Amino acid sequence: MAQKRLLVDMDGVLADTYQQFFRLESNITGKKIQREDVIGVSEADAFPNYLSYVHKAGFFRDAPVIENAIEVMKKLNNVYDIFIVSSAMEFPNSLREKYDWLQEHFPFLHWKQIILCGSKIPVQGDILIDDHFKNLDYFKKTTLLYTQPHNMGRDKGHQRVNNWKEIESILL
Known part of the structure; x- marks a missing residue:
């Protein structure tokens, strides 16, 4: 299977x-x-x-990693067919910076698992974890809304997750 x-x-x-x-x-x-x-x-x-x-150069490259993301992603990578899907065309510096950031913090992910795109609409899978409704609303299967200030107070039918430990408990 x-x-x-x-x-x-x-x-x-x-x-x-x-x-x-x-x-x-x-x-x-x-x-x-x-x-x-x-x-x-x-x-x-x-x-x-x-x-x-x-x-600004460095904005995407220098972002800190969200707590527990690395540890949980390592576990998920053994169970799921994982792809990082990130919009990177709107801000041209971000394309290289995001790739370098992922290589530094998530070296266990192969470059073939990284999709840097303009729109996420064509990309489909079984589960999407995202913090923006513009990406979750079109998705046809399971959605997990990662809590960030801009999406608080609205869920629009998506299951909310507040941290990586919650994701771990749901998906593993």
């Missing part, structure tokens, strides 16, 4: 891009924004300099 195909988003699921936004906002503007300040607000609206941040 073939393994189930598990699709995993990168930004906001594996990579803690919110920590990048908070750090840059503090360093560049001096404003100390907290998670609770941006609940239910899109990233672009929460961070006035959003576009300059995501176009």
Whole structure:
């Protein structure tokens, strides 16, 4: 029997891009924004300099890994046919930075398991873990909504997961 195909988003699921936004906002503007300040607000609206941040060299390369992601992904990689599916065309620097970030933090994933794309709509599998409704809403099978401030207060029929330990308990 073939393994189930598990699709995993990168930004906001594996990579803690919110920590990048908070750090840059503090360093560049001096404003100390907290998670609770941006609940239910899109990233672009929460961070006035959003576009300059995501176009800044190193933004995607230097993001910290979300707690427990590496350990749980190693376990999942033994059970599922895993693909990292990440939008990388909108911000051209991100293409190389995301690949390098994955090679550093998730070296157990083969390059053939990485899909850096423009739209995720054509990519299908059995399970999708993502933090954006724009990616989950079209998906035809099981969806796991990874909690991030921008998606709090709305679930739209997706099963919410708050951390990697919850994902581990659901999928293993």
